[in-house]
Amino acid sequence: MTTIESDAEKAQLAREILNLENIDAVRKLKQAYRPLPAKEESEFISKEEVLAGIESGLRDLKAGRKTPAREFLNELREEV
Numbered sequence: 001m002t003t004i005e006s007d008a009e010k011a012q013l014a015r016e017i018l019n020l021e022n023i024d025a026v027r028k029l030k031q032a033y034r035p036l037p038a039k040e041e042s043e044f045i046s047k048e049e050v051l052a053g054i055e056s057g058l059r060d061l062k063a064g065r066k067t068p069a070r071e072f073l074n075e076l077r078e079e080v
Helices: 003-018 022-031 048-061 069-079
Strands: none
Touching: none
16 A cells, blocks of 8 residues: 555545534644654663673772772762
8 A cells, every 4th residue: 555545545534533524623633733743762871882891890899999889879879
């Protein structure tokens, strides 16, 4: 089925569902119509970014960094 045929079938279905004969009602409906916002893409973390984060954390541990538990948890929440 071509795009044109598909569009024509969609338009016919919309007319049948709405069953609107009044052109003013159709115009008002068209003005009020707001398409749904595009679906946001989920954030993707690459393998390199994950490994860099792990490497950074291990360097901090190796350097003997002492972080209070609450501060550490806050840092984890900010990164997620």
